[in-house]
Amino acid sequence: MLPTSGLALIAKEDGLAATMKGLSPRFTRVAMAQAITFTVYEMFLSWYCKPQPKDIIIIEMQAKIDALQAKLNLTEEKLLKRDATIAEMHLRLRVLEG
Numbered sequence: 605m606l607p608t609s610g611l612a613l614i615a616k617e618d619g620l621a622a623t624m625k626g627l628s629p630r631f632t633r634v635a636m637a638q639a640i641t642f643t644v645y646e647m648f649l650s651w652y653c654k655p656q657p658k659d660i661i662i663i664e665m666q667a668k669i670d671a672l673q674a675k676l677n678l679t680e681e682k683l684l685k686r687d688a689t690i691a692e693m694h695l696r697l698r699v700l701e702g
Contacts, residue, residue: 611623
């Protein structure tokens with residue numbers, strides 16, 4: 605007996621619309637179950653993954669450290685450019701004196 609033979613029998617005896625009988629209640633039940641599962645999952649995640657006060661302080665301190673490192677990198681680049689300019693000026697001065 606093929607799995608589709610049951611559908612064929614229902615369609616033959618009760619009509620094609622009978623094969624969809626019960627589909628709406630089933631979809632409604634599945635949708636409600638998924639909504640509950642999703643809600644419980646999201647509530648658990650919001651409770652479990654909530655940042656602790658010490659984590660927030662660490663994140664803020666890391667942001668400040670990153671900002672300071674960016675400033676230092678810019679300052680270091682400026683110093684390197686200045687040193688290169690000074691070295692170039694000394695070289696030109698030696699050439700002129702030379």
